[in-house]
Amino acid sequence: MSATASQHYDIAIVGAGPVGSLCALAHARNGARVALLEANPKGSGRLAGEWLHPSAARVLRDIGIDADQRPRSKPGKGFVVFPEDGSEPILLPYPDGSRGLVCDHALLVSSLRDAAGNAAGVDFVPYARVKAVDDERVFFSANGAERSLVAGRIVGADGRASIVRRSLGLSTEPMLCSRMLGVTIRGAKLPFESYGHVVLGGPGPIFVYGLADGCIRVIVDIPPDLWKSKGRNGFLSESFARFLPGGLERVFIEALQAGQFQMAANQLRPRITYGSPRRVLIGDAAGHYHPMTAVGMTLGFGDAVALAGTTDFRDFVAERFRASRVPELLAIGLYEVFADRRTEAAALRFAIYRGWRTNPTYRNRTTRILACEDLSVTGMSLAICRTVAWAVAGEISQSFRPFSLRRARTVCHALAIRLWWLLRGVRQLQKARRGEGKEHERTRDILARTFPHSMSSGASGSHPPHRSTRCKSGI
Numbered sequence: 001m002s003a004t005a006s007q008h009y010d011i012a013i014v015g016a017g018p019v020g021s022l023c024a025l026a027h028a029r030n031g032a033r034v035a036l037l038e039a040n041p042k043g044s045g046r047l048a049g050e051w052l053h054p055s056a057a058r059v060l061r062d063i064g065i066d067a068d069q070r071p072r073s074k075p076g077k078g079f080v081v082f083p084e085d086g087s088e089p090i091l092l093p094y095p096d097g098s099r100g101l102v103c104d105h106a107l108l109v110s111s112l113r114d115a116a117g118n119a120a121g122v123d124f125v126p127y128a129r130v131k132a133v134d135d136e137r138v139f140f141s142a143n144g145a146e147r148s149l150v151a152g153r154i155v156g157a158d159g160r161a162s163i164v165r166r167s168l169g170l171s172t173e174p175m176l177c178s179r180m181l182g183v184t185i186r187g188a189k190l191p192f193e194s195y196g197h198v199v200l201g202g203p204g205p206i207f208v209y210g211l212a213d214g215c216i217r218v219i220v221d222i223p224p225d226l227w228k229s230k231g232r233n234g235f236l237s238e239s240f241a242r243f244l245p246g247g248l249e250r251v252f253i254e255a256l257q258a259g260q261f262q263m264a265a266n267q268l269r270p271r272i273t274y275g276s277p278r279r280v281l282i283g284d285a286a287g288h289y290h291p292m293t294a295v296g297m298t299l300g301f302g303d304a305v306a307l308a309g310t311t312d313f314r315d316f317v318a319e320r321f322r323a324s325r326v327p328e329l330l331a332i333g334l335y336e337v338f339a340d341r342r343t344e345a346a347a348l349r350f351a352i353y354r355g356w357r358t359n360p361t362y363r364n365r366t367t368r369i370l371a372c373e374d375l376s377v378t379g380m381s382l383a384i385c386r387t388v389a390w391a392v393a394g395e396i397s398q399s400f401r402p403f404s405l406r407r408a409r410t411v412c413h414a415l416a417i418r419l420w421w422l423l424r425g426v427r428q429l430q431k432a433r434r435g436e437g438k439e440h441e442r443t444r445d446i447l448a449r450t451f452p453h454s455m456s457s458g459a460s461g462s463h464p465p466h467r468s469t470r471c472k473s474g475i
């Protein structure tokens with residue numbers, strides 16, 4: 001079917017990526033008339049999200065998508081972390097034996113699009129590039145013709161460079177965190193079947209997971225200052241390959257040399273708004289983070305289902321801020337702690353490893369936060385306080401060794417500053433409970449300063465200087 005100017009829809013969704021397609025399906029199940037517009041159907045073959053936490057896997061099952069029954073998909077049992085000192089890997093299974101899902105991105109998107117396109121009430125228009133949006137009309141080109149349609153609500157599920165976001169006067173200027181290279185290896189096995197392997201020690205973290213029997217994906221995170229196209233294979237082989245577990249080093253280098261890889265840029269845009277009641281932003285259009293904690297699609301699916309489940313935009317906004325705050329902070333914070341090469345970040349990392357190894361409550365809390373199931377900011381703040389306290393205690397105990405006092409003093413000072421920003425952020429959060437926009441931006445900014453790198457957007461008031469340039473604006 002085709003969407004035309006004469007047709008009026010309840011909902012027009014710009015972008016049939018994973019989140020837009022699920023949003024179309026969820027609205028159609030509630031009886032809405034939906035137009036789903038997609039500019040570039042083949043774009044889903046790019047390197048993008050493949051790991052879904054259990055809550056997102058449940059959303060798919062509940063809506064009738066059986067992605068787990070298809071080839072190139074596997075259950076995800078949780079994570080296993082390989083510390084940089086070569087010590088024993090640390091297993092972080094999902095709580096209560098729940099299962100996530102790992103699925104080839106293109107396959108996941110095509111399953112969702114097919115289901116949306118076949119659903120009663122949905123008009124899916126492929127190759128429809130939206131060019132402008134106002135409060136009730138969407139202007140797009142399709143098959144060489146300029147067209148428009150009218151809708152009661154327009155949903156921007158059009159990703160990081162969202163045109164719906166821009167139509168609201170909001171920035172889509174990219175803030176580059178790092179780049180990623182995804183290598184596909186066939187005929188190899190992982191040491192921990194169905195676990196996501198997080199490997200530390202190289203210039204950036206490595207994430208490895210199985211996609212199908214004998215097929216694994218190695219995702220290498222490359223900091224922007226180390227990115228180069230000339231001599232890249234040599235650099236990757238030397239700097240990353242030796243940290244790979246289970247004899248993957250050789251097959252990784254071979255796959256790299258055979259050109260079996262794709263590249264992607266990682267960007268950061270914290271959620272500060274969901275748009276307006278007539279032009280709603282969801283998924284990556286609302287916000288996006290470094291993918292190491294794999295929350296992009298889980299949060300996006302949550303947006304889609306919540307939007308279809310309520311008519312009150314304010315309720316939707318309140319629910320989504322509540323659901324996204326902790327996963328967002330974890331995505332920003334954990335990546336920064338894992339990628340940062342400074343001494344205080346290393347002290348935090350070793351405190352985290354120690355906590356995971358020795359304290360089951362701490363370990364369970366981490367996996368619940370990772371899985372987007374523990375949404376308590378207080379709980380997360382306590383976990384961070386505890387980590388900082390362990391790191392400080394570790395430094396103090398080492399300071400009695402010769403020449404270690406100075407280092408301990410520097411590290412403890414840096415950690416005390418983080419703690420101070422955390423406490424300020426949590427206090428600000430109490431004020432911003434239902435707020436949006438500036439209040440939220442300020443809270444988020446203060447809390448982000450808890451972590452080593454902080455974000456590059458400036459908050460008013462005095463604050464410690466940013467010592468990193470990892471997130472570069474405008475690249």
Ligand SMILES: Cc1cc2nc3c(=O)[nH]c(=O)nc-3n(C[C@H](O)[C@H](O)[C@H](O)COP(=O)(O)OP(=O)(O)OC[C@H]3O[C@@H](n4cnc5c(N)ncnc54)[C@H](O)[C@@H]3O)c2cc1C
Pocket residue numbers: 014015016017018019020037038039040041043044047048049050051052128129130131157158159160161162163180264265266282283284285288291294295296297298300
């Ligand atoms: C390397 C990498 C690894 C990742 N790994 C994970 C992971 O393991 N788990 C996870 O949850 N997340 C991961 N993510 C993030 C995840 O890919 C995104 O969160 C997810 O794709 C967002 O879905 P979306 O539908 O909001 O946006 P997108 O996937 O960007 O889809 C937007 C759609 O809108 C279309 N579009 C854009 N502009 C227009 C227009 N003007 N008109 C019409 N259509 C338009 C696009 O063609 C596209 O199909 C990863 C990201 C990267 C880069």
